[in-house]
Amino acid sequence: MKRFLYISMLFVGGLVWSSCEKVIDVKLDTAPNQMVIEGNITDQNEAQLIKISQSVPYTDQNVFPAVKGAKVIVTDDVGHLWTFDEREPGSYTSAPFKGISGRTYSLKVDASSTEYTASSTMPKRVHLDSLSLKVFTFGGKDVKQLQVHYNDPAAEVNQYRWVMKINNVQTKRVFVGNDRFTNGNSVAELLYYSKDDDNKELLSGDEVQVEMQCIDKAIYNYWFTLSEQTKNGPGGGVTPGNPPSNINHNALGYFSAHTTEKVSYKVK
Amino acid sequence: MSSNNIKPEISDQVAMGYFRNAKDNTYEFSAEVYYKWLKNQIDYKNGAELIANAEVESELLYGKGRAYGLELYAKKTKGRLTGWISYTLAKTERQFDALNGGNYFPAKQDRTHDLSLVGIYNFSSRWTFSANYVYSTGNAVTYPAGKYSTGGLTTYYYTERNANRMPYTSRLDISATLKARETKKYQSSWSFGLYNALNRKNPYAITFRDSKQDPTRTEAVQTSLFGIIPSVTYNFKF
Numbered sequence: 293m294k295r296f297l298y299i300s301m302l303f304v305g306g307l308v309w310s311s312c313e314k315v316i317d318v319k320l321d322t323a324p325n326q327m328v329i330e331g332n333i334t335d336q337n338e339a340q341l342i343k344i345s346q347s348v349p350y351t352d353q354n355v356f357p358a359v360k361g362a363k364v365i366v367t368d369d370v371g372h373l374w375t376f377d378e379r380e381p382g383s384y385t386s387a388p389f390k391g392i393s394g395r396t397y398s399l400k401v402d403a404s405s406t407e408y409t410a411s412s413t414m415p416k417r418v419h420l421d422s423l424s425l426k427v428f429t430f431g432g433k434d435v436k437q438l439q440v441h442y443n444d445p446a447a448e449v450n451q452y453r454w455v456m457k458i459n460n461v462q463t464k465r466v467f468v469g470n471d472r473f474t475n476g477n478s479v480a481e482l483l484y485y486s487k488d489d490d491n492k493e494l495l496s497g498d499e500v501q502v503e504m505q506c507i508d509k510a511i512y513n514y515w516f517t518l519s520e521q522t523k524n525g526p527g528g529g530v531t532p533g534n535p536p537s538n539i540n541h542n543a544l545g546y547f548s549a550h551t552t553e554k555v556s557y558k559v560k
Numbered sequence: 561m562s563s564n565n566i567k568p569e570i571s572d573q574v575a576m577g578y579f580r581n582a583k584d585n586t587y588e589f590s591a592e593v594y595y596k597w598l599k600n601q602i603d604y605k606n607g608a609e610l611i612a613n614a615e616v617e618s619e620l621l622y623g624k625g626r627a628y629g630l631e632l633y634a635k636k637t638k639g640r641l642t643g644w645i646s647y648t649l650a651k652t653e654r655q656f657d658a659l660n661g662g663n664y665f666p667a668k669q670d671r672t673h674d675l676s677l678v679g680i681y682n683f684s685s686r687w688t689f690s691a692n693y694v695y696s697t698g699n700a701v702t703y704p705a706g707k708y709s710t711g712g713l714t715t716y717y718y719t720e721r722n723a724n725r726m727p728y729t730s731r732l733d734i735s736a737t738l739k740a741r742e743t744k745k746y747q748s749s750w751s752f753g754l755y756n757a758l759n760r761k762n763p764y765a766i767t768f769r770d771s772k773q774d775p776t777r778t779e780a781v782q783t784s785l786f787g788i789i790p791s792v793t794y795n796f797k798f
Contacts, residue, residue, distance in 0.1 A: 312761065312783070312784055312787075313781050313782065313783050313784075314761070314781070314782055314784075315779050315780065315781055315782075316727070316766070316780055316781070317780070318703060318766065318780045319724075320703050320704065320705060320724070321703070321705045321719060321720075322706070323705035323706045323717060323719050325706070326706065326708070326717060328708040328709070328710065330709075330710055330711070345708065345709065346708070347706040347707060347708035347717045348706060348707060348708070349705075350703075350704050350705065350706055350707055350716070350768075350778060352707075353776045353777060354707070354714055354770070354775070354776045354777070355776070356708055356709050455712070462712045462713075464713055464770075466711070466713070472609075472612075473612070515711070516609070518710070518711075518713075518715065531668070531701075531702055531721060531722065532702050532704075532716070532718055533606045533702070533718055533721070534717060534718055536606060544708055544715075544717060545708075545710055546710070
């Protein structure tokens with residue numbers, strides 16, 4: 293019996309491995325401007341801030357028009373009521389008060405003849421112990437990353453959000469976490485940050501500030517969804533959608549009652 | 561895969577076609593239309609948590625789909641020049657109550673136009689030339705319709721799911737094959753080829769970001785993978 297072996301060899305003459313990026317013009321739909329509400333109630337004794345603005349078409353400049361003349365009030369579940377006044381266009385602030393863990397805060401905004409409502413429960417505070425530096429060696433080069441240390445309480449479900457500022461400029465990455473895998477542990481959470489996001493890597497001498505927020509489940513879903521959607525295409529990410537807001541009437545944004553704690557770190 | 565929670569995906573299809581051969585089967589032609597009903601389709605919820613989640617089934621949505629189209633095909637089977645041309649005009653849509661306001665939206669792989677051409681020319685007993693061309697509509701994707709500021713970040717506002725299109729894909733590959741001298745025991749040939757001979761930058765992904773030159777603006781960036789790639793192949797049989 294004759295046996296045939298078929299072997300083929302491929303010599304790629306000149307493999308032009310040219311992955312490339314270019315800025316292109318795309319045709320985009322233009323949606324009418326949408327109401328954007330950003331409300332925060334913290335556990336600090338301070339003037340609390342609710343910002344109301346509008347979305348703009350994608351091709352416009354990043355200037356978001358303020359929504360003026362709205363009526364803004366916040367109540368809690370034990371009968372307090374705070375009225376927010378417009379100190380600057382679109383920025384509504386209250387007299388100083390302190391949010392209390394376990395209480396549910398409700399927001400009511402009257403703007404453009406619509407009544408928007410939302411509520412959020414302030415979780416228990418988890419203490420941010422410290423920040424530390426983690427150095428990876430990547431291709432013979434040291435890449436510096438920051439870690440957050442905290443002790444997750446075992447008794448409850450916890451969600452966290454971290455806001456990182458480098459030399460007072462907020463990074464463009466959304467950092468969120470929960471205790472699905474780390475319940476009750478002493479946690480070292482890496483705030484992975486790359487040069488792609490901000491055109492800047494962590495360098496010696498940089499002043500980094502991290503704010504740790506303990507957030508409720510709905511707000512976690514909001515930030516988590518936002519953190520997931522980056523790229524469009526077969527290789528990248530999920531089909532993007534608007535993050536699920538806890539505000540009604542299809543408003544964009546969120547209303548978050550959270551604890552806050554800030555720690556600074558100077559990169560060595 | 562189906563389970564207690566997931567029903568098997570089912571589809572029903574009807575098709576009608578016209579087939580005809582001509583000149584002693586030198587030419588083959590066909591035209592076909594089809595309609596397909598898809599049931600128990602699966603997609604993820606918005607913001608699904610998938611990493612190490614034992615209850616992935618709780619992160620799924622169930623819906624339906626429909627696909628329909630027209631397929632045209634012509635082939636030349638004999639002579640020095642052989643090859644075929646095929647064209648498909650199609651639509652594939654999905655519907656989930658919890659997505660896109662419950663309206664039908666295009667599946668990501670929905671291709672309105674899909675054209676392919678293959679030609680093989682036997683120039684002589686030793687040289688054979690061939691060319692292959694494909695054209696297809698880009699993937700259905702979701703582009704932002706607006707933007708706003710949240711948590712200190714520029715964030716994009718989306719309206720309809722998969723309502724936009726990536727740029728089309730178009731690629732021409734050409735090759736020439738030279739048969740080397742053969743003996744009873746040994747046959748070999750050389751192939752010289754050009755992949756993506758027109759060096760078109762076909763889209764792999766489109767991303768949106770704040771412009772690096774002017775941070776007050778946003779821009780769309782297309783990533784492409786392969787440009788023109790020459791190749792040489794040596795085949796042998798023994």
